[in-house]
Amino acid sequence: MPNELALLIEHSDAAGRAVVQEAAVTAGLMWKCRARSCPTTYNRIGEPLCRGCGRDRKGRFLPDLQPGLYAVPDELWEQLRTEVVQHFAGEQGTPTPDAVTFLWECESRTEPWSFTEVVLHYGGRQEKYQTAFAGTEIAELLKEIALAVEPNYLDNLRIGLPR
Numbered sequence: 001m002p003n004e005l006a007l008l009i010e011h012s013d014a015a016g017r018a019v020v021q022e023a024a025v026t027a028g029l030m031w032k033c034r035a036r037s038c039p040t041t042y043n044r045i046g047e048p049l050c051r052g053c054g055r056d057r058k059g060r061f062l063p064d065l066q067p068g069l070y071a072v073p074d075e076l077w078e079q080l081r082t083e084v085v086q087h088f089a090g091e092q093g094t095p096t097p098d099a100v101t102f103l104w105e106c107e108s109r110t111e112p113w114s115f116t117e118v119v120l121h122y123g124g125r126q127e128k129y130q131t132a133f134a135g136t137e138i139a140e141l142l143k144e145i146a147l148a149v150e151p152n153y154l155d156n157l158r159i160g161l162p163r
């Protein structure tokens, strides 16, 4: 968003702000969140997900993203989702994210996933996350998934968590 637009919004009263934001949508500088319950109505055009609720421009939540050439067996995928949910349920100080992205890092079959570049998604906001996933059930499941789907270098795996 150009700074001038941010300034204009900041210095407008409520009525003026609505006019400016609608004009920005028309001009293609902002987009409007479709969720009625969302606290954030307008987002910058460069933001793929709403800052308030994490939905995209079509009103969808962050979808699962499977890596590789083949579909991950459903059972394996749901098992991973369950384990990730449980991990965050037991984690102090880290709220359960809306989704988690794991990055496929190398050709090594022993530890192919990067655990130093795990990304947590909270709505449209992303946070880096470092934890000891190595040696856990989650790491085992990721390894099984890698064997099943053969990800490409730097393929992402994103798993959405129920809310």
Ligand SMILES: [Zn+2]
Residues within 6 Å of the ligand: 033, 034, 035, 038, 039, 040, 041, 050, 051, 052, 053, 054, 055
């Ligand atoms: Zn929203």
